[in-house]
Amino acid sequence: MSLLELRGVTVRYRQPGAKARMLAAVDSVQLAVGEREMLGLVGESGCGKTTLGRAILGLVPLAAGEVRWRGQRIDDLGRRAFRPLRRELQCVFQDPHACFDPRMTVAESVAEPLRALERGLAAAARERRAIERLEEVGLGRELAERYPHQLSGGQLQRAGIARALVVDPAFVVCDEPVSALDVSVQGQIVELLERIRAGRGLASLFISHNLAVVARLCARVTVMYRGRIVEAGPRGQIVGQPLHPYTRELLDAVPGIDAGARARLLARAANARPARDTGAGADGCAYAARCPHALARCRAERPPLRPGPDGRQVACHRAEEWPGGLPPAPAV
DSSP states (O other): OOSEEEEEEEEEEEOOSTTOOEEEEEEEEEEEEOTTOEEEEEOOTTSSHHHHHHHHTTSSOOSEEEEEETTEEOTTOOHHHHGGGGGTEEEEOSOGGGSSOTTSOHHHHHHHHHHHHOTTSOHHHHHHHHHHHHHHTTOOGGGTTSOGGGSOHHHHHHHHHHHHHTTOOSEEEEESTTTTSOHHHHHHHHHHHHHHHHHHOOEEEEEESOHHHHHHHOSEEEEEETTEEEEEEEHHHHHHSOOSHHHHHHHHTSOOSOHHHHHHHHHHHHHOOOOOOOOTTOSSOTTTTTOTTOOHHHHHSOOOOEEOTTSOEEOOTTGGGOTTOOOOOOOO
């Protein structure tokens, strides 16, 4: 049995304007996370990754579907009934500067979840555990009494990880935890997350727009585009032999020194067709407006997420045409 399971999860938002309509930010998503597993969720900004993470944590309501934790449905729980689960389900947020109270010291902020979720714990015990978690993520005791503005972005993100760990959760949503950091610091945080995963055996959902980072951390990768899962499988297959054109685009976008890859990326950007906002519930493949391989069928019929030629899941009508993986577009 999976630790966390999503069944047909859909989240809709009402678009502003005179002709207000509902937009599916997350559209019929199915995924599962096992014990001690870090599942990667990758896609560009605005594809619904963060909304999906918030839905797991009970922070946004579902329009359809179910979220199950340890086999029990939790998306229909009221606020009070969900409260005990806050200890098990935690989050590391994208922007560390935006999620710390500037009036509180770092130690006070890290201990704050204990005040809310372990009310019987004495103040001295709360402080001691906060210091232990800060030291676990590589922050010395001397930084505990500083305020957020006195820490660098990398240090503050370490404190954010410590705050998520302070209640000893079983599952953590890591929502773009390195995207707001300098490249030189990103590697340090990734190494820290690897060490914590190995040491604590945490299960987690690692959300990112960077497929290279996700592939380094996660044995399984799920690719999302405009609220839909378009490809999912082991990282070796996803990175080495992508079957969906959008996955291929994400791989081409990974920075590198390959001049051919750079030329392909520039050519794709120059020749890209503008994406149409087809709205919630639209027919056809969500990626068809941008896909260089799209057929008339792609624009008229939504491809289901189904097993591909090698057993992974892919939502593409033409996946069987590339059994060895979709090759890069030729350099122009």
